[in-house]
Amino acid sequence: MWKEAEQKEIRALARRFLEEAKGVLPEYEAKEAFPWPLVRRMAELGLFGVFVPEGLGGAGLDFWAYLALLEEMGGYGSLRSILSVQQSLVLSPLLAYGTEAQKARYVPPLARGEVLGAFCLTEPEAGSDAASLRTRAHRDGDGYVLEGQKTFISHGNVAEVFLVFAKTDPEKGAKGITAFLVERKDGVRSTPLKGKLGLRAADTGMVFLDGVWVPKDRVLGEEGMGFRIALSTLDTGRISLAAGSVGISQKALEIALAHVKERKQFGKPLAAFQLVQATLAEMKAELEASRLLTYQAAAKKLSGARYTLEASLAKLFASEAANRNAYRAIQLLGGYGFFEEYEAARLYRDARVATLYEGTNEIQKLIIGAELTGLRAFS
Ligand SMILES: Cc1cc2nc3c(=O)[nH]c(=O)nc-3n(C[C@H](O)[C@H](O)[C@H](O)COP(=O)(O)OP(=O)(O)OC[C@H]3O[C@@H](n4cnc5c(N)ncnc54)[C@H](O)[C@@H]3O)c2cc1C
Structure with a gap:
């Protein structure tokens, strides 16, 4: 259902925020620095969990309200990108495919903007041909060991939660890819990629998974469903x-x-x-x-x-x-x-x-x- 009042409200909220932000953002853009104070302010305003149900820490609005927010923020690409990576690329698959336990653990802090998430598909040798990715996940006891590298990852250096796509069964090609929820504290490493033409205040990095072990309940969806x-x-x-x-x-x-x-x-x-x-x-x-x-x-x-x-x-x-x-x-x-x-x-x-x-x-x-x-x- 089209909720005009909700959309007007979120557009007005975004405009008020941008009035505060636009004087500050250029400093971060010039230095290619991640604008943490603005991220915290967006979190306070509830902009990270627009379509997430209130019971899971979100604003409980609809997808139209989310799109209205992104239109308003679109003129400030670094900020728009921070909001869309978190919501479209991380919260959205978590809500669609997560178990109740996964949702309870990850959705509230992400929706409140207390932690940031990243979507890790692209690799140095696998861009447009994403199904050719080489990151491997081997069964190991009650879990998996992940081995590989991801590149061009938005929030790569600032995220705590990573949605990582890895091959559990390389013989099966795209059908052998599985999605994993990995936490930085599991042992994820990253390095910044600087010198972008645009989105200069948004973080981009390489993400390294060097033998990172995760328990089997971190599979999002089922094994083989990742692609x-x-x-x-x-x-x-x-x-x-x-x-x-x-x-x-x-x-x-x-x-x-x-x-x-x-x-x-x-x-x-x-x-x-x-x-x-x-x-x-x-x-x-x-x-x-x-x-x-x-x-x-x-x-x-x-x-x-x-x-x-x-x-x-x-x-x-x-x-x-x-x-x-x-x-x-x-x-x-x-x-x-x-x-x-x-x-x-x-x-x-x-x-x-x-x-x-x-x-x-x-x-x-x-x-x-x-x-x-x-x-x-x-x-
Ligand atoms: C700022 C930034 C942020 C990003 N954030 C993320 C992120 O958060 N997570 C993530 O996983 N990835 C991310 N990416 C990666 C992005 O999705 C890839 O860069 C994109 O998919 C293209 O892959 P590639 O760069 O390897 O280019 P390539 O695949 O090498 O393509 C190079 C050129 O060849 C063309 N080409 C390739 N195959 C064909 C074909 N079959 N027919 C015709 N033309 C073709 C392409 O269109 C392009 O013009 C980000 C990239 C950037 C720049």
């Missing part, structure tokens, strides 16, 4: 990323509009020129199309039907549109757009990764192609 869990998690993640991309397009349009109304050239506000209006019209059209594709995917998900096609369409279009709109915002700002102070530069840098992660846009096209033709061009 299915990863793919369904990414379907949800793609809708969230599309919502974040809508936020980038929205913010780009706001920045551009404010500037062209204010700035005069040739004796008139820039906004009065037809070419400027044409650019604004393109921005608005692509923004609204992105939003509709995102909402279409969310509606399909909430109907209980399979929504892989809709999630990929939304991610593909909204992420490309966000890049075009950030570019257009800089163009409309002229030389001012090239400076960090005007925020369009950050949007431009942050937008770039949206076509790469949670499945590159080429992979989205292959997924869409497979949905349309029934023929998979990749395994």
Whole structure:
């Protein structure tokens, strides 16, 4: 059900928070430092467990409220990414596949933002071809020993809980992958990956599992179900990323509009020129199309039907549109757009990764192609 009041409330809450945060965030972005004080503030405001039931430490709102939050936060990519990794990539699979005991142990601290979680699929040799991952989990007594490396892991250095995908039965390929809940104190090591083009205040790291033992009750779902869990998690993640991309397009349009109304050239506000209006019209059209594709995917998900096609369409279009709109915002700002102070530069840098992660846009096209033709061009 569409709850207008709930969405308005969470949007207003996010805007109030961003008024506080936007003066502070640039320092962290400049230093590539993780913005712990802002993370703690988001936790206090209840932004980490939006769709998690109240009984499990969440806000008990719905998926629409979560998407509204991500749209509002989208213009501040590092913060948006922190919220979506925690909720789409960690809490969502825990709620969907966790046992009661796993939910009781992990969901409340994650939903309250007291600890952070990470989703560990990608490896140095396994990116788009995630099923070729090499991390192994061997049976050992009452548990498993995990051995392997993960790369490009968001929250890799700041998380306490890791959802790790490892092969329990390599002979079976994708069907031999199992998902594990691993804690940092089990012996996970990590190292930061610095020098990102965008999302500079968000943490990214390499995660090392050097003989990490976990008890068998840390398997999420069942043995061999890991790849299915990863793919369904990414379907949800793609809708969230599309919502974040809508936020980038929205913010780009706001920045551009404010500037062209204010700035005069040739004796008139820039906004009065037809070419400027044409650019604004393109921005608005692509923004609204992105939003509709995102909402279409969310509606399909909430109907209980399979929504892989809709999630990929939304991610593909909204992420490309966000890049075009950030570019257009800089163009409309002229030389001012090239400076960090005007925020369009950050949007431009942050937008770039949206076509790469949670499945590159080429992979989205292959997924869409497979949905349309029934023929998979990749395994
Ligand atoms: C900032 C950041 C954060 C990330 N966070 C996480 C995270 O939290 N957890 C996680 O597990 N991963 C994470 N990732 C990893 C991300 O999901 C991968 O980078 C992505 O899946 C692409 O894999 P790759 O980088 O190895 O590129 P590759 O797979 O090597 O792709 C390189 C190029 O080849 C193209 N290509 C590959 N296969 C095909 C094909 N069959 N047909 C046509 N073109 C193809 C790709 O589209 C791309 O253009 C993150 C990445 C970044 C940059």
